[in-house]
Amino acid sequence: MCANPVRVLGNQETTGVECVKMSMCDLDDTGRPAPSIVKGSHFTIDADIFIEAIGQDTNPLLISELNGIVRGKRGTIIVDEDGRTALRHVYAGGDVATGAATVILAMGAAKKAAFAIDRMLREECT
Numbered sequence: 001m002c003a004n005p006v007r008v009l010g011n012q013e014t015t016g017v018e019c020v021k022m023s024m025c026d027l028d029d030t031g032r033p034a035p036s037i038v039k040g041s042h043f044t045i046d047a048d049i050f051i052e053a054i055g056q057d058t059n060p061l062l063i064s065e066l067n068g069i070v071r072g073k074r075g076t077i078i079v080d081e082d083g084r085t086a087l088r089h090v091y092a093g094g095d096v097a098t099g100a101a102t103v104i105l106a107m108g109a110a111k112k113a114a115f116a117i118d119r120m121l122r123e124e125c126t
C-alpha cells in the first residue's frame with residue numbers, strides 16, 4: 001500500500017500518526033507517475049514515537065562555511081555546466097546543485113566535474 005503520513009497525533013506525547021492512502025496513477029508533465037491522495041482514505045496508526053527519517057534538503061553547514069559560494073533560490077549551490085562554483089577550485093554537483101533529483105543525475109554531474117577538474121589541473125601544472 002502506498003501511504004503518506006500527514007499528521008502526528010497527541011499533545012504533549014505522541015499517540016499516533018494520521019496517514020492517507022496514495023495512488024500512483026496520475027502522470028506528471030514528464031510522463032512520470034505522480035502520487036495523488038485517495039479521497040476519504042485517512043487512517044491512523046497507534047504509535048508512541050515518530051521518527052522522521054528522510055530529508056531532501058542539503059546540509060547547510062558546508063555551504064555556510066564556504067565564503068564566496070553563490071546560492072540559488074532553494075539554497076542550492078549555483079554551478080556552471082562543468083560543476084564549477086563561483087569559488088575558485090571548488091566544484092559541486094548532485095542534489096546540492098540541482099535540488100532533490102536522482103542518483104543518475106548526481107553521477108553524471110560528478111563525472112563532468114571530474115573531467116573539468118582534471119583539465120584545470122593539467123592547465124595549471126603546465
Ligand SMILES: Cc1cc2nc3c(=O)[nH]c(=O)nc-3n(C[C@H](O)[C@H](O)[C@H](O)COP(=O)(O)OP(=O)(O)OC[C@H]3O[C@@H](n4cnc5c(N)ncnc54)[C@H](O)[C@@H]3O)c2cc1C
Nearest residue numbers: 054055056059061062093094095096100101102103104106
Ligand atoms: C527517500 C528517497 C528516495 C529516493 N529514491 C530515489 C530513487 O529511487 N532513484 C533515484 O535515482 N534517486 C532517488 N532519490 C534521490 C537520490 O537519493 C539523490 O538524488 C542522490 O542520492 C543525490 O546524490 P548526491 O551525491 O548529490 O547526494 P547524497 O547522496 O545526499 O550525498 C551527499 C553526502 O554528503 C554528506 N555530507 C553532507 N554534509 C556534509 C559535510 N558537511 N561534510 C561531509 N559530508 C557531508 C552526506 O552525509 C551524504 O553522504 C531518493 C531520495 C530520497 C530522499
